[in-house]
Amino acid sequence: MGANASSISDDGLNYVSLKPKLDDIPEACVALVLSYLDPIEICKLARINRAFRAASSADFIWETKLSSNYKYILQELLGLKVAGLDKKDLFAKLSRPRPFDGGTKEVWIDKNNGGVCLAISSKGMAITGIDDRRYWNHIPTDESRFQTVAYLQQIWWLEVDGDLEFQFPEGTYSLFFRLQLGKPAKRLIRRACNYEHVHGWDLKPVQFQLTTPDGCRVTSRCYLDNVGIWVQHHVGDFVVRDDTVPTKIKFSLTQIDCTHTKGGLCVDSVLICPISLAKQLSSC
Amino acid sequence: MASSSSSSKTGLKKMLTLKSSDGDEFELEESIVIQCQTIKHMVEDGFSLIPLQNVDTKTLTKIIEYMKKHAEKTESNKEEIKNFNKEFVKGSFDDQFELVSAANYLHINGLMDLLCQSIADRINNKSVRAVREIFNISNDYTPDEEEKVRDEHKWAHEGGEFDESLD
Numbered sequence: 083m084g085a086n087a088s089s090i091s092d093d094g095l096n097y098v099s100l101k102p103k104l105d106d107i108p109e110a111c112v113a114l115v116l117s118y119l120d121p122i123e124i125c126k127l128a129r130i131n132r133a134f135r136a137a138s139s140a141d142f143i144w145e146t147k148l149s150s151n152y153k154y155i156l157q158e159l160l161g162l163k164v165a166g167l168d169k170k171d172l173f174a175k176l177s178r179p180r181p182f183d184g185g186t187k188e189v190w191i192d193k194n195n196g197g198v199c200l201a202i203s204s205k206g207m208a209i210t211g212i213d214d215r216r217y218w219n220h221i222p223t224d225e226s227r228f229q230t231v232a233y234l235q236q237i238w239w240l241e242v243d244g245d246l247e248f249q250f251p252e253g254t255y256s257l258f259f260r261l262q263l264g265k266p267a268k269r270l271i272r273r274a275c276n277y278e279h280v281h282g283w284d285l286k287p288v289q290f291q292l293t294t295p296d297g298c299r300v301t302s303r304c305y306l307d308n309v310g311i312w313v314q315h316h317v318g319d320f321v322v323r324d325d326t327v328p329t330k331i332k333f334s335l336t337q338i339d340c341t342h343t344k345g346g347l348c349v350d351s352v353l354i355c356p357i358s359l360a361k362q363l364s365s366c
Numbered sequence: 367m368a369s370s371s372s373s374s375k376t377g378l379k380k381m382l383t384l385k386s387s388d389g390d391e392f393e394l395e396e397s398i399v400i401q402c403q404t405i406k407h408m409v410e411d412g413f414s415l416i417p418l419q420n421v422d423t424k425t426l427t428k429i430i431e432y433m434k435k436h437a438e439k440t441e442s443n444k445e446e447i448k449n450f451n452k453e454f455v456k457g458s459f460d461d462q463f464e465l466v467s468a469a470n471y472l473h474i475n476g477l478m479d480l481l482c483q484s485i486a487d488r489i490n491n492k493s494v495r496a497v498r499e500i501f502n503i504s505n506d507y508t509p510d511e512e513e514k515v516r517d518e519h520k521w522a523h524e525g526g527e528f529d530e531s532l533d
Contacts, residue, residue, distance in 0.1 A: 111466050111482060118486030125522035129494050129515050131506045174521050193522060
């Protein structure tokens with residue numbers, strides 16, 4: 083070994099301490115390695131030992147994982163305290179779906195990629211004829227994240243409208259309607275479905291519409307045909323370019339051809355998520 | 367900084383000598399070596415022989431290879447540098463840990479990022495046990511603490527199998 087303590091002082095360098103390598107890479111390196119991993123991976127590695135746990139809590143790691151609008155979501159929307167909390171704790175708080183608007187909407191961030199997701203319950207939408215029990219009923223079911231769906235027995239004029247004003251982080255988002263033909267029913271503990279009112283969907287397609295922040299309307303049509311299965315119907319995508327102002331969108335589901343009735347439809351919710359996550363969902 | 371700018375003006379290439387912990391000396395142009403913040407500061411302080419007692423010859427050779435290549439970086443050879451980087455991070459975990467410790471000590475930020483990204487890619491999806499083996503780390507948690515850490519991260523751990531292999 084050429085280097086020793088005396089040669090260090092000969093050169094006037096004294097800020098070096100010889101460290102064992104391999105089993106002891108510096109904590110700064112560990113933190114940097116962790117910063118390249120997904121949130122779930124980082125949390126897993128916190129279990130390795132105390133040094134990893136300390137490194138895994140560094141704010142600089144989590145700052146990049148948190149969506150840019152986390153203060154808006156936690157403080158303004160949910161009324162939670164942000165000050166004094168670690169970025170990691172903020173991430174954990176946000177990764178659980180949080181209800182707002184009287185429980186008719188939920189917001190959360192995806193644990194894998196940190197993207198902001200929203201769901202809007204059927205109770206948070208305007209449904210034509212919803213107060214008339216001959217047409218529509220709210221029925222409780224654990225097949226919905228909101229524990230309730232709007233069930234259409236029979237109607238001529240199907241119209242479900244909703245809108246949302248939300249401060250999204252920049253990016254492209256996809257919007258889906260979660261629908262099922264058939265009424266959820268439970269036989270003992272097994273999932274079951276009642277098809278007795280299902281009719282009229284093979285005659286004309288339903289129409290989905292999305293009005294994007296820049297005022298464009300995206301329209302898609304689709305025949306509903308999957309009986310007894312919840313389907314996420316892709317309505318359209320929208321782009322958010324400014325994360326400092328609220329983005330306004332409108333969406334609807336209609337079938338207003340009054341020459342025939344239709345029925346047996348469950349409307350659960352509308353889901354909005356980053357387009358990267360949307361690929362996992364089936365579309366219309 | 368003053369010395370480097372004056373030397374480039376006169377067209378003279380100022381040379382520096384790096385000395386590894388094994389005593390081997392490497393002569394390099396200053397313009398290449400100042401990518402490394404630690405050395406840059408020493409050059410500014412007037413040193414021209416730089417002993418690196420934390421870096422052995424094998425590791426230093428690799429790091430010089432990296433600095434030489436990255437000193438050639440221009441707008442037009444991005445692809446070439448990318449391929450170089452890809453090749454550069456191939457090797458065992460042990461080699462990478464040697465390099466990352468050295469890069470951290472020498473403050474070569476680009477190399478730190480490159481190596482940490484590469485290590486992250488390679489431990490992605492590994493089980494806790496596998497990562498402990500790879501890093502050669504012993505578990506210093508008490509069973510109670512381990513339970514507590516597990517609880518703290520309950521929100522993140524749902525299902526999912528992790529890779530137990532060590533490469």
